[in-house]
Amino acid sequence: MSRPIRVLHIIGGGEIGGAEIHILDLARHFSPQEVELHLCCLFPAPLLQRALKQGVQATAVTMRSKVDIVGFWKVLQLTRQIQPSIVHTHGVRANLVGRLAAKIAGVRCTVTTVHSVLENDYPDKLSRWINYWSEKLTAALTERHIVVANFLKKKLCEQGIAPDKVTVIHNGVDDGKFVDAKRKSDLRAEFGIANDAPLVGMVGRFHPVKGHKYLIEAAKEILKINSNVRFLLVGDGFNREMIETVIREEGLEPFFLLTGFREDIADIYRAIDVLALPSLSEGLSLTLMESMLCECPAVATAVGGNPEIVADEKNGLVIPPGDALALAAALLRLIENREESRRFGEAARKTIEERFTAKRMAERTQNLYRELLLGRLGVSG
Template sequence: MSALPTAAELAGIAPAHGRHVRLLLLTDTPVLAAGGSERFLRNLIAGLPADGYEITVVQLNAQLGEGIERAPVFARPNVKVQVIPVDAVYGRRGLRALWALRRRLRDEPFDIVQSHHEKADLLNALLPRRPGRLHVSNRRDLGFKKSRKLRQAFRLVNHRFDAVVAPALEILVALAGGEGVDRQRTVWIPNGVDTGQFRPPSPAERLRARSELGLGASDLVLGCAARLVPVKRHVDLVAAFAVLHAQRSEARLLLVGDGPLRDDIRRQAEALGIADAVLLAGNREDIDAVLPALDIAVLASSSEGMSNALLEAMACGLPIIATTVGANGQLVQHGENGLLCPPCEPDVLAQAMLELAEAPVRRRAMGNASRARVQADHSVETMINAYERMYQRLLEPA
């Protein structure tokens, strides 16, 4: 049992505004980027009530940093942002960032310092402690990027966090076993999605989305929103889609996102003779305008935390095909709102695609189940409520 509140305890309970909270958020990645971790952070910043929270965001990455203070998420009077680029924590920039954060904590009475990703976590762990200030690590994935040395380093510093929070129970279990995180200091808060922004489309919205993407009204469209990086296993996704396309020539694969594997994916599609059926849409800030074009959402990753991309697709009423990694098994009930496949097995993934391609009525039923599941358990309001309850619980006098 965790000494901190569990998701069940936090969900559905009105937040307790016991005190005004000064919150310092540290993150490795560009807050304005298109990834799921970044969308989570934007939702958290925008969702915490302005009358209860004063928020400072420090981004340890120069990308998308120019003019960042003018972004809508930072336009609220209770939110400030600063960019402090860090290449490596142990390098010169890392040391400068550490001293800049120490000065900031000396001059401003923050109640909670919360970090996201490895560099931010290490800096957070190295910051001095003082009574009344809490340090929280927010782990977003299973740590697939961590080297053995980095895991050993985290084993040495994890005790310095007052709480470790994650969107998936699998992450917390892995941290306890692999990094020695004390389960008494862990809390599970699932990701949430804006069910007003992400919703099933009308027939007109569906046709408009397809027209803008160059897709036909009768096309069978499978889509994946994910960075084009090895862990997302686009190589398996494209290979599986080739099997589907051989039997269903109207099938199209829409890949939303960008990354270092873009050219490799294009070459693979050309080699398989399906280049015309694979659309590389690049990064899209309006993913809510793209999802209405899909018939099926697919995620073939070899590692995940709790995928915001899946949640958004589910909120739009889509059936899901996903691999059995991370929290995918929590989001997708096999046979109810989608199909689950083992990772790195494109033949099995292809069979799942063929199964749903031949069953439009079943797809609609699965899509309805996806939407209902998100509304019940994964709204952004439920997530924000849970974070508020966690903060207030942590700040309660011992």
């Protein structure tokens, strides 16, 4: 098999989150001699534009819903046109559409990456039920599930997926993004934040599962003790307006800055003193890994893959989910103990460099592609 493996990745792409960055990092680090990557986005923006800018062969096929027949037909036609050896899907909508299109088009192999726990991504019970059965009914069409953390393999096996059909390939960080960061003072000047003000940052989409409300509750306690602390919220999402309302009603507007989506994420990590990750659920957080690579220590909840990255009291602090007081205490500890914070930051960087790089993630993924096409379907993570 001397020619590169042609792979069609299918994803919603209606936001820039961990799954979207995951694909962009794969595209950047796949060997062109090994993999020819094509991308199909089911929303017209913003992933499509970022992929094209990066040089990825990408197409948008807009689907208004999972049962958009016209949209599905276009995805099927695109699959037939590209003639991939593997269709690789990400997310419930893409899984349903991509698996069916691959089957009808006669694609040799279908792979699905699971980035998070499905039930935690859909707070509405009806949506959760519909998406659960969408996954359940088409799971058999996937030859191999890739999961980005060990705990997700356990979850899938509990749902009836055979262990030898699940491979663990940890998410990885593209360290090339973090070479030319601005000085800390440059970004703080842009935001109007004093260089000596302790700055807590939270980076991620505005979704209830990310736990923004717990940071707001923690901020109220922190500010009683240290009124110089400031809080930076980076990202966008449907829940942003509600969070802004809560901040305003609590009288915390002078202490919070919401930046929206930012491209200069490395500069953000180097400007903040501590990362807060109060999530109620996570897969394997790219935000967490990126901040650690930048020597920014984190306070993270003990959910999902977080404990696979953060070793409590060694390279960061781990707290229970949904506990605003524990979050406040941990953040204050790192704010007030700069030497401990520095030690955690150095250990955090070493953890990422040794175990969680995008290059390693891409190499393991392209090796799995080749193993699957060679028929060694008994290989697991």
